[in-house]
Amino acid sequence: MNPVEALRRPLQEDLSGFVALLRRLQVPHRVSEERDAQVLWVPVEALAVQVRELYLRYPQGAGEEAVPNPARPSRPGFIAQLRASWMTSAVLLLTLLVAAFTLLGDSFAALRWLTFQDFHIQGEYLYFQPWLASLEAGQWWRLVSPMFIHFGILHLAMNSLWYWELGRRIEARHGAFTLLSLSLLFGLLSNLAQFWFGGPSLFGGLSGVLYGLLGYCWIFQLLAPTPAYQLPRGVLAMMLIWLLVCLSGVIDTLGFGSIANAAHVGGLVAGCAAGLVGGALARLRR
Structure with missing residues (x-):
């Protein structure tokens, strides 16, 4: 054995x-x-x-x-869990602060400082500035800051719960700064994917990061099984089925709002690639 x-x-x-x-x-x-x-x-x-x-x-x-x-x-206890998963807790705290700052996406004056592209409002329309213009002005935080934006309490609650579940596992297995690095990497790549395929638009949320963390745990577990990444039965299937439902356009058709599908897919692909590398290295060390 x-x-x-x-x-x-x-x-x-x-x-x-x-x-x-x-x-x-x-x-x-x-x-x-x-x-x-x-x-x-x-x-x-x-x-x-x-x-x-x-x-x-x-x-x-x-x-x-x-x-x-x-x-x-x-x-x-809850306090012990916060201490053991302090980076997970810090990311979620920052997410909650951004939600309060932007009034869950209702304050456009606050929101425009965190979106992938700056914008201004004219009449009933949003007009986005060229993406590179913000970077040339030194606003590099826009590459990752959309991951902290959420639109509505349900959007915030669901993403926070899943980040708490997946983030703690990675932090326990690899440490706080690995979790932070992966979160920022998946946030960057999912934002770029959404901008590349969706064009100028208002998007945000931890969903792309979550699919990245899910893909990382999934592939890492296949290559180098570890108790930390043994997800509850049915979680992976449920997340992948939800991704397919969103890609089908059903959510948009029913009027529940637009879904950043490219961010989800981009995060999942990036997470699987990172899990492949991490799992392969862990397998070699064993």
Whole structure:
């Protein structure tokens, strides 16, 4: 039986307290070093999930009286989850602040500073400035800032929930700055795809990034299985079916608003490509 990876932490992090806790609880494990990380292995996947939940509660170890039986771990509290996934939380906090700043897309005066292209309103129409004009003026943030824009509370709530689900997995497996780098990369590529195929338009949201993170977890898991990327059953199929429904034009026809389909597809393709590279490298290291 092949060992299962339970934790992957930076080399500079002191795991001695947590390892001592595992020994005291008689949890079978071993620790190895792989380039810039230390990896904790356990015999089976079910135990890996329990060890990760135990780590969220006691990363530095704990006294005997404070630690429950690892076979029945308690779910970490909300504050503990925020601390363990601080980059995921920071991205979502910024998203909420932008939603408040733009009044969920209703404040065009605020919105025009974050859209892919600057625009002005004349009558009932939006007139977009040339894309390169904004870049020449030094407004490089426009390449990624549309990912923080949301139109309506449902749009914001759904994207935030999915980012919380997928972002925490990648942050736990690869670290905070890998999650940030992937989010910005997928945001950039999905925005470019939407502009390239959709032309000047008002678009935004984390959806392109979410499909990128989904594609990354999907392909990485196929090449180098890890408990962190084992998504709940049916999630992948549901997301792909929703993508096909949006591409069919049904949503537009029913009057629920325009969907940035090119951003979704661009994010998914970019995520699959990144997952292919990351999963292949992880497989080689193993």
